[in-house]
Amino acid sequence: METVFGIVVDGAAYGMILFIISVGLSVTLGLMRVVNLAHGAFAMVAGYIASYAAQGLGLPYAAALVGAVLVTVVATLPMERLLYRRIYGSANELSQVLLTIGLTFVIVAGINYLFGPTLKRIPLPDALLGTVSIGPKSIPAHRAFVIGMGAATILGLWWLLERTDFGIKLRAAVDDPNMAAALGIRTERLYMATFALGTGLAAMGGVLGAELLPLEPYYAIRYIVLFLAVVAVGGAGSIFGSAAAALALGIVDTAGKYLIPNFGEFFFYAALILILFRWPHGFFHGRGA
Amino acid sequence: MSAVATDRTRRETAGRRLRRAALDGAAVPVMAVLGLAAFWLFPNDLGLMTRIAATALYVLSLDLVLGFGGIATLGQAAMFGTGAYAAGIAAVNLVDEPITLLAIGGVAGGLIALVTGALILHARGLTLLMLTIAVVQIVQEVANKARDWTGGSDGLSGIDPAPVLGLFRFDLYGRTSYLFALAVLIVGYLVARRIVRSPFGLACRGVKEDPLRVAALGGSPKRYLVALYAVAGVFAGVAGALTAVTSGIVGLDSASFSWSAEALVMLVLGGTGRLYGAVIGTVAFMTIHHILASSDPFHWMLFIGLFLMAIVLFAPGGITSVLNGAGIERVFHRMKGGRA
Numbered sequence: 231m232e233t234v235f236g237i238v239v240d241g242a243a244y245g246m247i248l249f250i251i252s253v254g255l256s257v258t259l260g261l262m263r264v265v266n267l268a269h270g271a272f273a274m275v276a277g278y279i280a281s282y283a284a285q286g287l288g289l290p291y292a293a294a295l296v297g298a299v300l301v302t303v304v305a306t307l308p309m310e311r312l313l314y315r316r317i318y319g320s321a322n323e324l325s326q327v328l329l330t331i332g333l334t335f336v337i338v339a340g341i342n343y344l345f346g347p348t349l350k351r352i353p354l355p356d357a358l359l360g361t362v363s364i365g366p367k368s369i370p371a372h373r374a375f376v377i378g379m380g381a382a383t384i385l386g387l388w389w390l391l392e393r394t395d396f397g398i399k400l401r402a403a404v405d406d407p408n409m410a411a412a413l414g415i416r417t418e419r420l421y422m423a424t425f426a427l428g429t430g431l432a433a434m435g436g437v438l439g440a441e442l443l444p445l446e447p448y449y450a451i452r453y454i455v456l457f458l459a460v461v462a463v464g465g466a467g468s469i470f471g472s473a474a475a476a477l478a479l480g481i482v483d484t485a486g487k488y489l490i491p492n493f494g495e496f497f498f499y500a501a502l503i504l505i506l507f508r509w510p511h512g513f514f515h516g517r518g519a
Numbered sequence: 520m521s522a523v524a525t526d527r528t529r530r531e532t533a534g535r536r537l538r539r540a541a542l543d544g545a546a547v548p549v550m551a552v553l554g555l556a557a558f559w560l561f562p563n564d565l566g567l568m569t570r571i572a573a574t575a576l577y578v579l580s581l582d583l584v585l586g587f588g589g590i591a592t593l594g595q596a597a598m599f600g601t602g603a604y605a606a607g608i609a610a611v612n613l614v615d616e617p618i619t620l621l622a623i624g625g626v627a628g629g630l631i632a633l634v635t636g637a638l639i640l641h642a643r644g645l646t647l648l649m650l651t652i653a654v655v656q657i658v659q660e661v662a663n664k665a666r667d668w669t670g671g672s673d674g675l676s677g678i679d680p681a682p683v684l685g686l687f688r689f690d691l692y693g694r695t696s697y698l699f700a701l702a703v704l705i706v707g708y709l710v711a712r713r714i715v716r717s718p719f720g721l722a723c724r725g726v727k728e729d730p731l732r733v734a735a736l737g738g739s740p741k742r743y744l745v746a747l748y749a750v751a752g753v754f755a756g757v758a759g760a761l762t763a764v765t766s767g768i769v770g771l772d773s774a775s776f777s778w779s780a781e782a783l784v785m786l787v788l789g790g791t792g793r794l795y796g797a798v799i800g801t802v803a804f805m806t807i808h809h810i811l812a813s814s815d816p817f818h819w820m821l822f823i824g825l826f827l828m829a830i831v832l833f834a835p836g837g838i839t840s841v842l843n844g845a846g847i848e849r850v851f852h853r854m855k856g857g858r859a
Contacts, residue, residue, distance in 0.1 A: 313828070313832075323591055324585075327783070328783070331784070333825070335823055335824030336820070336825060339818070339824065340818045340821070447817075455776065458645070458649055458652075459653075462649040465779070495660045499660070500653075503650060505640070505647060506639075506642065507638065510642045512646075
């Protein structure tokens with residue numbers, strides 16, 4: 231019973247981190263049809279910035295988190311204009327893969343140059359170091375915080391996409407970019423805003439998840455397959471699909487590591503093949519954003 | 520079927536096609552001459568050059584899949600690794616005749632490609648990319664777990680092949696290894712060229728250009744793609760076996776996601792859809808890698824990252840397209856007395 235509880239809590243926290251990062255990828259993939267392999271690199275950059283802000287500048291955790299997200303978004307926006315805009319659309323998948331792998335390599339080399347190859351930490355505030363008791367059980371405060379942030383992200387995104395002007399325009403552009411443009415929606419600005427949203431989510435996930443996905447220069451390459459798996463299983467552009475896929479993969483992966491430590495990876499990818507064989511477009515394909 | 524396939528070629532003028540054919544025809548003699556010249560010029564780098572030759576065959580297999588079938592894959596190392604392990608295990612337990620070992624590797628690579636291809640090639644786009652990644656990860660995981668056969672993360676060693684054709688012993692300096700690998704590469708190249716030019720190859724190109732039309736003409740796009748995937752799997756398997764035979768060791772990284780991605784990078788450097796592009800890309804990539812990575816692997820990542828971005832933005836056809844556009848093709852043009 232203890233083990234099951236532990237698996238659920240750790241798996242859910244892990245899944246929420248996967249969700250926060252992957253949903254950013256899912257949104258950009260759903261709208262701009264760009265397979266952004268540099269997404270993990272953006273998450274990593276934010277983690278390093280937060281680590282520097284907290285350890286080098288002595289900022290509090292919350293300030294480091296917000297600062298890292300803002301800096302990452304501002305730093306990546308020029309890339310949208312200069313690089314990504316040229317490869318939007320599903321016609322040039324190969325160019326997308328190559329350009330974003332290239333960008334990832336450059337970022338990995340740059341991070342290594344600036345921060346060195348050692349593992350970096352983002353020190354947690356005291357409030358997140360203890361435990362929180364829920365009824366008879368108690369769970370680590372950091373896990374609870376991550377799960378709460380994940381839930382808040384789901385609700386916030388749902389509200390943003392379903393209940394605001396921005397969301398309506400975004401869904402219109404997903405369904406039919408040309409018609410949306412003809413109706414006077416400025417799709418270029420919309421793309422930029424969406425790219426910023428996706429990067430911001432990656433950045434937030436990178437900072438929040440630094441405890442679970444440790445920060446080192448190869449982070450960007452090591453975890454991108456995981457994020458892509460969540461998007462492929464959840465269906466590109468679907469919030470709830472990403473959440474379901476991230477939680478399922480997070481719990482399966484954690485359960486595999488706890489119960490059958492030698493075969494975790496194998497079951498993860500076998501499950502991925504079976505799911506994609508049955509649902510080639512992911513669980514929740516068909517809904518717009 | 521060829522009516523569909525030549526759709527793109529028809530747009531090219533006859534002269535262009537002639538130049539292309541001349542380039543294609545020159546590829547094998549040039550490869551042989553340069554390969555032999557390198558043998559005399561760089562006697563201390565034979566190990567590296569052997570790896571380059573085997574890798575070129577592997578990238579060639581990816582070119583068949585991607586350049587002629589349009590299948591974007593990040594899992595080609597599944598076939599390479601399977602071939603390498605099959606040949607390695609056979610060499611340790613059963614036979615030591617090098618050419619038999621290559622055949623075993625080829626069969627193993629072809630079989631795994633046939634099975635997984637039939638399973639995953641219905642998908643497209645991101646789903647297909649993910650599926651190919653999943654396949655290579657599973658192959659790696661199986662190799663990792665089957666320690667008794669593969670040596671797990673320690674790698675499989677103790678491969679000690681007999682002399683080639685019973686005549687040429689594998690010597691300490693790697694001379695035999697290199698010449699053997701070069702010969703296999705050239706034979707592989709010729710076979711690949713034959714396949715590409717066959718009705719089957721043209722049909723595959725037809726599927727790449729317009730699968731709907733192929734289906735309308737009564738062909739089955741998926742069946743062509745699976746067949747092509749399996750054929751390329753044979754090439755990748757032979758390349759893996761060649762690496763195993765010449766290096767005497769097989770590691771887990773021969774069936775890794777990153778080895779697949781590196782093959783893609785090499786192919787794109789050289790240019791997809793032309794077989795010589797695969798060879799040129801491999802030579803360029805491995806040579807620069809050898810020079811830069813020996814100082815600091817991160818220098819190498821910075822360089823290759825910038826290079827990849829530059830290729831996508833400025834030269835989408837790869838190095839050979841630059842050569843074709845600005846150099847070689849123009850030279851051919853002048854030789855024929857045409858307008859520059």
